Amino acid sequence: MSTVRLTTAQALVRFLAEQYVERDGVEHRFFGGCFGIFGHGNVAGIGEALYESPELLTYYQARNEQGMVHAAAGYARMRNRLGALVCTSSIGPGATNMVTGAALATINRLPVLLLPGDVFASRKPDPVLQQLEVPWAGDVSVNDCFRPVSRYFDRIWRPEQVIPAALQAMRVLVNQAETGAVTLASPQDVQAEAYDFPEEFLRRRTWRVPRPLPDEAALAEAAARIRAARRPLIVAGGGVIYSEATDALSALCESTGIPVGETQAGKGSLPHDHPSALGGIGATGTLAANRLAAGADLVIGIGTRWSDFTTASKTAFQNPEVRFVNVNAADFDAAKHAGLALVGDARATIERLAALLAGWSVDHDYREEAARLNAEWDAEVERLYTLGHGPLPAQSEVLGAVNSAAEPSDVVVCAAGSMPGDLHKLWRTRDPKGYHVEYGYSCMGYEIAGGLGVKMAAPEREVYVLVGDGSYLMLPGEIVTSLQEGLKLTIVLVDNHGFNSIGSLSRSLGLDGFGTLYRFRRDGSLGLDSDPSPAPVLPLDLAANAAPPRRRRRAQP
Ligand SMILES: Cc1ncc(C[n+]2csc(CCOP(=O)(O)OP(=O)(O)O)c2C)c(N)n1
Numbered sequence: 325m326s327t328v329r330l331t332t333a334q335a336l337v338r339f340l341a342e343q344y345v346e347r348d349g350v351e352h353r354f355f356g357g358c359f360g361i362f363g364h365g366n367v368a369g370i371g372e373a374l375y376e377s378p379e380l381l382t383y384y385q386a387r388n389e390q391g392m393v394h395a396a397a398g399y400a401r402m403r404n405r406l407g408a409l410v411c412t413s414s415i416g417p418g419a420t421n422m423v424t425g426a427a428l429a430t431i432n433r434l435p436v437l438l439l440p441g442d443v444f445a446s447r448k449p450d451p452v453l454q455q456l457e458v459p460w461a462g463d464v465s466v467n468d469c470f471r472p473v474s475r476y477f478d479r480i481w482r483p484e485q486v487i488p489a490a491l492q493a494m495r496v497l498v499n500q501a502e503t504g505a506v507t508l509a510s511p512q513d514v515q516a517e518a519y520d521f522p523e524e525f526l527r528r529r530t531w532r533v534p535r536p537l538p539d540e541a542a543l544a545e546a547a548a549r550i551r552a553a554r555r556p557l558i559v560a561g562g563g564v565i566y567s568e569a570t571d572a573l574s575a576l577c578e579s580t581g582i583p584v585g586e587t588q589a590g591k592g593s594l595p596h597d598h599p600s601a602l603g604g605i606g607a608t609g610t611l612a613a614n615r616l617a618a619g620a621d622l623v624i625g626i627g628t629r630w631s632d633f634t635t636a637s638k639t640a641f642q643n644p645e646v647r648f649v650n651v652n653a654a655d656f657d658a659a660k661h662a663g664l665a666l667v668g669d670a671r672a673t674i675e676r677l678a679a680l681l682a683g684w685s686v687d688h689d690y691r692e693e694a695a696r697l698n699a700e701w702d703a704e705v706e707r708l709y710t711l712g713h714g715p716l717p718a719q720s721e722v723l724g725a726v727n728s729a730a731e732p733s734d735v736v737v738c739a740a741g742s743m744p745g746d747l748h749k750l751w752r753t754r755d756p757k758g759y760h761v762e763y764g765y766s767c768m769g770y771e772i773a774g775g776l777g778v779k780m781a782a783p784e785r786e787v788y789v790l791v792g793d794g795s796y797l798m799l800p801g802e803i804v805t806s807l808q809e810g811l812k813l814t815i816v817l818v819d820n821h822g823f824n825s826i827g828s829l830s831r832s833l834g835l836d837g838f839g840t841l842y843r844f845r846r847d848g849s850l851g852l853d854s855d856p857s858p859a860p861v862l863p864l865d866l867a868a869n870a871a872p873p874r875r876r877r878r879a880q881p
């Protein structure tokens with residue numbers, strides 16, 4: 325066996341650069357580069373490996389480790405999970421800053437590879453700077469926080485262990501049912517330790533992403549149930565888009581007339597003006613989708629994890645006879661709501677169902693009802709886009725202005741606050757990748773960093789980041805990265821001086837906006853809605869961030 329002597333980090337970087345994926349005969353590199361912020365926990369290992377071979381993985385600098393993982397998640401989503409980024413951090417705070425990003429990626433079923441540095445395997449310098457000491461366990465570090473938020477976790481205690489760990493990491497990252505954050509915690513001494521790695525480990529490897537079909541008996545049963553239904557409804561989730569099943573879905577809807585409601589991740593499955601498109605469904609959905617949901621007798625979930633927003637906390641489907649059929653790559657999601665589980669790829673399954681349903685259609689009235697409700701809702705969207713609210717425009721008008729300024733293939737990015745709900749019901753999607761609202765974790769601070777990842781994956785598209793003042797203040801730093809990389813983002817900031825979405829929730833509970841206003845402290849309080857003479861709002865001039873930079877004065881000789 326021929327070997328090559330490398331540090332563990334050098335071997336891992338070489339390995340990552342040689343990973344390819346293939347679906348439908350199209351093959352390309354899996355990793356688009358490596359984000360990193362260096363510290364003593366990774367500079368001599370992964371840092372050195374990236375430095376000495378810059379041609380292997382392009383290095384990207386970030387401002388905040390959470391931000392770089394968000395960017396990686398945005399990138400993976402934009403690449404339909406067929407591409408990913410690596411994120412390397414130092415130990416301690418750099419590592420734990422990535423935990424939120426890891427949870428976001430895993431909840432949204434998006435592949436990201438995280439390489440947090442870890443304490444010395446040798447334990448010689450313990451406690452090294454930033455080491456958490458656990459009195460009852462010598463083998464625990466802060467990186468154990470990654471275990472519940474990762475779909476695969478390993479800690480590389482010895483150089484040769486990186487071989488099975490890297491292969492397992494790839495197995496999970498490319499698996500459409502299992503994918504999410506994968507964490508290989510890397511003790512800082514082992515990263516820099518040399519070993520004779522087999523050359524075979526470092527050779528080009530192609531991972532095929534299959535399109536498995538559900539069991540034929542389950543398909544036949546599903547087709548029979550659909551044929552027997554009078555008011556069937558499809559709920560399209562992110563899986564429809566990741567599987568590139570949007571054309572297949574639209575063909576199925578045209579032949580059968582089944583209407584479609586979309587989850588946040590599934591919005592864009594059909595263009596907004598398709599006769600079967602009801603738009604967003606659930607708590608933040610359209611009147612059209614929710615009216616049909618209420619009476620549906622058979623609900624066909626495709627690529628959805630059935631979050632509470634989609635089911636309006638299980639109130640959306642009111643028909644006592646309603647039953648579910650779930651098409652999903654993951655049996656975990658396919659089994660939800662006691663549904664008939666069709667475990668398989670969305671596109672392949674939709675195409676097979678279309679064949680099994682050949683010649684069948686919902687009755688004419690139901691088709692007409694869907695098209696009429698869709699048109700009715702579109703008129704309501706038009707009204708809300710053009711309210712003429714003064715002196716400042718309503719949020720719906722801001723969305724309308726961005727929608728009409730954007731080209732069909734441009735991408736709108738959002739995550740938390742009051743805008744995701746408004747976007748879900750009001751945004752007119754015209755391209756399957758044009759709507760990117762992160763609502764699995766709904767993480768404040770995702771917007772700009774996630775938008776950067778979208779732009780890295782699709783530099784030919786314009787990216788519109790819609791962000792509230794609260795989210796903006798939480799994590800604006802990756803604006804600097806976008807400037808550093810020459811990646812243009814159009815950031816639309818809606819400033820309502822506070823956490824307004826939670827303010828509304830607070831008001832609805834009789835809590836008077838407590839803790840959601842941006843006001844000065846006065847008489848011991850940060851203010852409530854009902855204050856007779858409220859303290860002034862914090863004078864934050866966020867628009868000043870967009871002002872052209874002042875010319876630096878030349879240093880005097
Ligand atoms: C990291 C994180 N912390 C807290 C929350 C809970 N939360 C949801 S929306 C929100 C307020 C967002 O404020 P802003 O961005 O200004 O949007 P607005 O609600 O005003 O539209 C908060 C605190 C969250 N989603 N994410």
Ligand SMILES: [Mg+2]
Pocket residue numbers: 741792793794818819820821822823824
């Ligand atoms: Mg706000």
